[in-house]
Amino acid sequence: MTNAHLKLDGLAKSYGRFVAVEEFSLDISEGEFIAIMGPSGCGKTTTLRMLAGLETANRGQITLAGTRIDQLPVWERETPLVWQSLALFPFMTVRENVEFGLKMRGVSRAERRRRADDWLERLGISSYADRNVARLSGGQRQRVALARSLVLEPKVLLLDEPLSALDAHMAIKMQGELKKLQRELGITFVYVTHSHSEAFSLADRVVIMNAGRVEQIGSPQDIFLRPRSKFVAQFVGGISLLEGRVSDKEDGKRFLDTPDGKVRLAHGAGLAKGATADLAVRADRISVTVEPGWGENEIACTLISEEFAGAVVNLHLETASGHSLVAQLQQRDLEQLDASIGARVYASWHPDDGFLLESTRQSGSSPRVRAA
Numbered sequence: 001m002t003n004a005h006l007k008l009d010g011l012a013k014s015y016g017r018f019v020a021v022e023e024f025s026l027d028i029s030e031g032e033f034i035a036i037m038g039p040s041g042c043g044k045t046t047t048l049r050m051l052a053g054l055e056t057a058n059r060g061q062i063t064l065a066g067t068r069i070d071q072l073p074v075w076e077r078e079t080p081l082v083w084q085s086l087a088l089f090p091f092m093t094v095r096e097n098v099e100f101g102l103k104m105r106g107v108s109r110a111e112r113r114r115r116a117d118d119w120l121e122r123l124g125i126s127s128y129a130d131r132n133v134a135r136l137s138g139g140q141r142q143r144v145a146l147a148r149s150l151v152l153e154p155k156v157l158l159l160d161e162p163l164s165a166l167d168a169h170m171a172i173k174m175q176g177e178l179k180k181l182q183r184e185l186g187i188t189f190v191y192v193t194h195s196h197s198e199a200f201s202l203a204d205r206v207v208i209m210n211a212g213r214v215e216q217i218g219s220p221q222d223i224f225l226r227p228r229s230k231f232v233a234q235f236v237g238g239i240s241l242l243e244g245r246v247s248d249k250e251d252g253k254r255f256l257d258t259p260d261g262k263v264r265l266a267h268g269a270g271l272a273k274g275a276t277a278d279l280a281v282r283a284d285r286i287s288v289t290v291e292p293g294w295g296e297n298e299i300a301c302t303l304i305s306e307e308f309a310g311a312v313v314n315l316h317l318e319t320a321s322g323h324s325l326v327a328q329l330q331q332r333d334l335e336q337l338d339a340s341i342g343a344r345v346y347a348s349w350h351p352d353d354g355f356l357l358e359s360t361r362q363s364g365s366s367p368r369v370r371a372a
């Protein structure tokens with residue numbers, strides 16, 4: 001038994017021998033905001049289309065509020081999809097677009113109008129009600145697309161990169177509005193996006209996909225602070241990875257032998273001697289100095305480049321073995337560092353700030369084509 005509102009159980013989709021989605025399982029609670037992320041082609045849209053009923057899964061089940069829906073046609077699913085190209089009817093007015101779904105469901109003219117006008121009002125687009133949608137800005141069209149789905153009072157709203165056509169300013173504004181709306185209505189959102197900031201600021205849980213598989217599901221904090229695999233660490237960014245072999249215990253402490261020297265692992269790092277492991281350290285936990293001797297875990301590096309990112313600056317470093325590390329400094333600390341590009345510097349961190357990745361699967365290493 002499960003009390004999941006929307007349950008995806010082992011969903012899989014192939015096109016010929018190409019595996020678009022290998023196995024997707026997720027229990028979603030009522031009113032939860034789920035974001036699905038991953039590189040282009042990893043299977044995000046295919047997953048959403050299976051939920052919407054626009055694609056038939058080869059395997060697996062979808063259950064909504066205890067009822068199996070994967071056999072139902074699109075119009076009986078109550079899981080409308082709002083997608084990037086919007087697909088509004090260009091020859092209709094804003095109000096006609098919003099009323100369309102209700103008309104298809106046989107709702108009376110007066111009731112259609114009342115409900116459509118209510119949503120136009122809520123989304124701040126009443127003054128455009130009689131305008132042709134072709135004469136709206138991207139942000140206005142986005143609101144019409146939302147109104148058109150929300151007027152049907154869906155249990156789940158599926159959104160495929162809904163803000164990708166908007167400029168950065170409008171996208172941020174709409175992000176806030178979407179989150180507010182989702183909270184107020186208590187509707188479950190499943191939201192596909194390429195934008196890290198959208199996923200991490202909006203979602204209750206983020207799903208990271210890679211080559212048709214789910215790599216990690218967790219709260220934004222979990223994913224950001226505790227990426228499970230090398231792939232997720234690299235995808236999320238801002239994390240330095242060091243490969244090595246776990247060495248003998250010395251004075252009760254465990255070390256990792258890396259090509260750039262020995263580094264101490266956090267207490268409780270439970271790996272057997274000789275095991276290979278990937279150590280991850282967040283960029284904001286790495287200190288950079290021009291003199292050695294400041295930290296317990298210290299690696300000599302060359303300063304390769306500085307990347308300004310507002311109040312902070314990312315320093316890209318290279319170890320003697322050619323490994324890349326990234327350290328995030330405050331502008332003030334950078335001024336104090338006084339090191340130019342090409343200079344020898346020392347990257348250090350506290351052992352407790354390093355964590356071992358659970359899985360060492362490489363990006364793109366999973367076979368995606370089934371044997372004939």
Ligand SMILES: Nc1ncnc2c1ncn2[C@@H]1O[C@H](COP(=O)(O)OP(=O)(O)OP(=O)(O)O)[C@@H](O)[C@H]1O
Nearest residue numbers: 015018019020038039040041042043044045046047
């Ligand atoms: N109808 C189809 N026939 C064959 N292959 C398809 C079909 N639809 C999708 N694919 C392939 O399945 C894979 C997953 O596609 P999907 O659209 O789900 O990716 P995505 O993660 O949403 O990518 P993007 O971020 O670029 O939109 C891709 O390699 C795509 O080319």
